[in-house]
Amino acid sequence: MTEMNLLQAINSALDIAMASDEKVLCFGEDVGGFGGVFRATSNLQKKYGKNRCFNTPLTEQGIIGFANGLAAQGQSPVAEIQFADYIFPAFDQIVNETAKFRYRSGNQFNVAGLTIRTPYGGGISGGHYHSQSPEAYFAHTPGLKIVVPRNPYQAKGLLLSSIRDQNPVIFFEPKRLYRASIGDVPETDYELPLGEAEIVSVGSDITVIAWGAQMEIVEKAGAMAGEERISCEIIDLRSILPWDVQTVENSVKKTGRLLINHEAPKTGGFAGEIAATIQERCFLYLESPICRVAGLDTPYPLALEKEYTPDVFKTFEAIKAAMNY
Amino acid sequence: MKKSSPKKDPVVHLPEFVTGSALSFPILKILKEDGTLYKDAVLPLIDREKALKIYDTFLFLRIFDERMLAAQRQGRISFFMTSTGEEATHVGSAAALQDDDMVMAQYREPGPLYFRGFTTANFMNQLFSNEQDLGKGRQMPVHYGSKKLNYMTISSPLATQIPQSVGYAYAQKIEGSQSCTLCFFGEGAASEGDFHAAMNMATLFEVPLIFFCRNNHYAISTPSEQQFAADGIAPRGVGYGMKTIRIDGNDVLAVMKATEEARKLAVEKNEPILIEAMTYRLGAHSTSDDPSGYRSRKEENRWKKSDPVLRMKKWLLAQEWWSEKEDQEAMDTKREEVRNEMQKAEKIPVSELSSLVTDVYDKPPWHLQEQLAELEQHIRRYPKEYPKSSWRFKND
Numbered sequence: 001m002t003e004m005n006l007l008q009a010i011n012s013a014l015d016i017a018m019a020s021d022e023k024v025l026c027f028g029e030d031v032g033g034f035g036g037v038f039r040a041t042s043n044l045q046k047k048y049g050k051n052r053c054f055n056t057p058l059t060e061q062g063i064i065g066f067a068n069g070l071a072a073q074g075q076s077p078v079a080e081i082q083f084a085d086y087i088f089p090a091f092d093q094i095v096n097e098t099a100k101f102r103y104r105s106g107n108q109f110n111v112a113g114l115t116i117r118t119p120y121g122g123g124i125s126g127g128h129y130h131s132q133s134p135e136a137y138f139a140h141t142p143g144l145k146i147v148v149p150r151n152p153y154q155a156k157g158l159l160l161s162s163i164r165d166q167n168p169v170i171f172f173e174p175k176r177l178y179r180a181s182i183g184d185v186p187e188t189d190y191e192l193p194l195g196e197a198e199i200v201s202v203g204s205d206i207t208v209i210a211w212g213a214q215m216e217i218v219e220k221a222g223a224m225a226g227e228e229r230i231s232c233e234i235i236d237l238r239s240i241l242p243w244d245v246q247t248v249e250n251s252v253k254k255t256g257r258l259l260i261n262h263e264a265p266k267t268g269g270f271a272g273e274i275a276a277t278i279q280e281r282c283f284l285y286l287e288s289p290i291c292r293v294a295g296l297d298t299p300y301p302l303a304l305e306k307e308y309t310p311d312v313f314k315t316f317e318a319i320k321a322a323m324n325y
Numbered sequence: 326m327k328k329s330s331p332k333k334d335p336v337v338h339l340p341e342f343v344t345g346s347a348l349s350f351p352i353l354k355i356l357k358e359d360g361t362l363y364k365d366a367v368l369p370l371i372d373r374e375k376a377l378k379i380y381d382t383f384l385f386l387r388i389f390d391e392r393m394l395a396a397q398r399q400g401r402i403s404f405f406m407t408s409t410g411e412e413a414t415h416v417g418s419a420a421a422l423q424d425d426d427m428v429m430a431q432y433r434e435p436g437p438l439y440f441r442g443f444t445t446a447n448f449m450n451q452l453f454s455n456e457q458d459l460g461k462g463r464q465m466p467v468h469y470g471s472k473k474l475n476y477m478t479i480s481s482p483l484a485t486q487i488p489q490s491v492g493y494a495y496a497q498k499i500e501g502s503q504s505c506t507l508c509f510f511g512e513g514a515a516s517e518g519d520f521h522a523a524m525n526m527a528t529l530f531e532v533p534l535i536f537f538c539r540n541n542h543y544a545i546s547t548p549s550e551q552q553f554a555a556d557g558i559a560p561r562g563v564g565y566g567m568k569t570i571r572i573d574g575n576d577v578l579a580v581m582k583a584t585e586e587a588r589k590l591a592v593e594k595n596e597p598i599l600i601e602a603m604t605y606r607l608g609a610h611s612t613s614d615d616p617s618g619y620r621s622r623k624e625e626n627r628w629k630k631s632d633p634v635l636r637m638k639k640w641l642l643a644q645e646w647w648s649e650k651e652d653q654e655a656m657d658t659k660r661e662e663v664r665n666e667m668q669k670a671e672k673i674p675v676s677e678l679s680s681l682v683t684d685v686y687d688k689p690p691w692h693l694q695e696q697l698a699e700l701e702q703h704i705r706r707y708p709k710e711y712p713k714s715s716w717r718f719k720n721d
């Protein structure tokens with residue numbers, strides 16, 4: 001085990017993926033010699049050469065179109081989009097091409113090897129173009145997998161699985177935690193399962209779900225609730241698509257209450273999907289309405305970032321409200 | 326739309342490829358590095374007053390860049406981007422436009438704003454995201470905009486302004502406004518699909534538009550040799566059927582001259598023009614960047630020698646339009662002004678809570694009103710956690 005921050009864990013995963021499979025290629029804007037604006041791809045070009053780790057021109061639609069072509073030929077491209085806010089020029093390539101490649105060709109062709117890495121989320125004074133959490137747009141696209149890690153250990157294991165998974169994966173990295181989240185990470189190769197949530201702490205009164213950087217928030221809120229003798233079962237969803245309905249269902253049948261927290265705006269956010277599915281499956285078990293603590297239905301602000309975000313206090317209040325319903 | 330004149334291509338019977346480097350572009354230079362003019366060069370329209378206004382903007386920008394970089398390091402603002410070394414591109418072009426011409430910029434072009442009367446306070450209020458910022462404190466530093474000064478608010482997603490500028494110019498044309506649009510972008514942003522879409526539409530629709538590419542050789546860490554294999558951006562203009570010119574972007578007189586001619590073609594003949602200005606980003610990409618990781622000091626020093634500000638100063642001094650003494654005094658005044666306005670802006674509070682939900686639509690719909698009311702209630706419960714907004718509730 002070595003202590004790593006989230007960036008180092010990602011770098012370690014990429015390093016191992018490239019060492020263990022020569023079809024793994026890493027590229028994107030500033031990714032090559034410089035190692036990416038956040039340095040997630042540091043030293044990879046030095047180690048694996050310019051053919052396998054390189055800069056692309058500044059064109060996201062080009063990057064993903066190119067990656068689709070590589071993957072269709074059988075490579076395992078790991079394409080970086082510098083900020084999730086800038087993934088939209090590639091929306092067509094992802095939604096209409098990446099996601100449907102296998103389906104439309106009757107699986108004669110697929111882009112199974114493709115992984116798209118991109119930093120997402122707020123809390124860094126980034127305003128509306130360096131803070132968005134766009135996972136829900138992609139969750140509406142059958143054919144994609146969507147994964148979001150919460151800490152360095154998770155990041156490395158989930159990224160290795162994402163790269164090796166036989167489906168295209170969008171891997172959203174919580175950039176607020178890049179350097180802030182530090183933990184023990186094995187130096188060795190390991191994988192964590194996609195499509196499986198993880199119960200982070202066991203509880204009996206209310207189920208609280210989040211993913212990525214919001215995990216830290218709900219864990220703190222859970223601790224505050226604990227001081228008021230409310231026992232929270234906290235779940236990291238980890239995969240948004242497909243998501244682990246069974247773990248959530250089992251938990252809600254036990255606690256009778258559910259809170260979902262995400263940073264993206266409330267309307268059309270992935271919490272709505274979870275809430276709808278869980279009420280179908282757990283209707284008679286519910287003791288309070290399923291509740292969403294999310295970003296406001298506005299662009300991500302700058303000066304009033306703190307006010308906007310679904311923070312610890314909003315989550316804590318929502319937990320109490322569910323208990324007192 | 327364009328009347329396509331049937332052009333007769335010569336016919337050959339053996340394959341002949343036109344090479345990718347078939348075009349070569351002369352580079353327009355008027356002012357030498359020593360402040361004298363090239364022999365055959367023809368000056369743009371410039372008199373002492375205009376020259377000093379340009380130079381005044383240069384001095385402001387230099388001091389502004391220096392002070393705001395320092396302010397960012399001290400943690401007073403969150404982020405900053407300089408345009409040091411590239412001032413001639415954006416100030417020179419602004420000086421060749423009319424004030425009602427629209428400017429659609431990328432982010433490294435604050436010159437036209439100052440040149441048109443954006444005050445130091447206007448800049449500071451944006452940088453400090455306070456409630457007097459014209460953008461209501463919603464965007465990261467350097468994302469200025471002014472309806473009054475015909476300067477479209479900056480948007481971070483690169484190249485999006487380029488096709489928008491075609492639409493803006495089209496509207497100017499059909500309204501018969503006799504004005505044009507000038508659209509700035511970097512050589513990096515020109516790799517985006519939006520750039521190519523825009524170039525094609527501009528010539529097809531015959532719009533009064535000047536595409537102004539600042540080729541400063543880098544897009545963050547990516548040098549232009551890794552951005553494109555062709556000879557810069559200029560050949561693309563020709564490929565889309567556009568009159569194109571390459572200029573020395575550190576030569577303010579060349580920038581003015583090219584823009585002046587381009588403006589004439591744009592406004593009088595509805596011909597879009599591409600200008601590629603060769604320049605260099607002397608500073609870091611932004612305060613989040615450290616160029617020592619991707620380029621050498623030696624290279625930077627080489628470009629420092631063609632500093633556009635110094636070059637112009639030499640020209641002004643040589644003609645006795647300006648003196649060292651005036652230079653010193655002007656710098657001192659500007660420094661003082663920047664310092665004062667910074668101190669003022671820093672003390673102005675951020676916008677009130679309701680600014681979170683305004684301007685999302687023309688009026689906040691029911692769900693935003695509801696979310697705002699809930700948020701206000703929540704903040705009243707935890708006033709200490711939200712000091713930027715809760716202080717306003719204290720007395721009610």
Ligand SMILES: Cc1ncc(C[n+]2csc(CCOP(=O)(O)OP(=O)(O)O)c2C)c(N)n1
Nearest residue numbers: 086433481482483511512513514543544545
């Ligand atoms: C669509 C999009 N992709 C990526 C970015 C991140 N980014 C911001 S500036 C920049 C480099 C731009 O280079 P260039 O256009 O040459 O302008 P310069 O910074 O050199 O003035 C990049 C990659 C962005 N803002 N928007």
Ligand SMILES: [Mg+2]
Nearest residue numbers: 511512543544
């Ligand atoms: Mg550039």
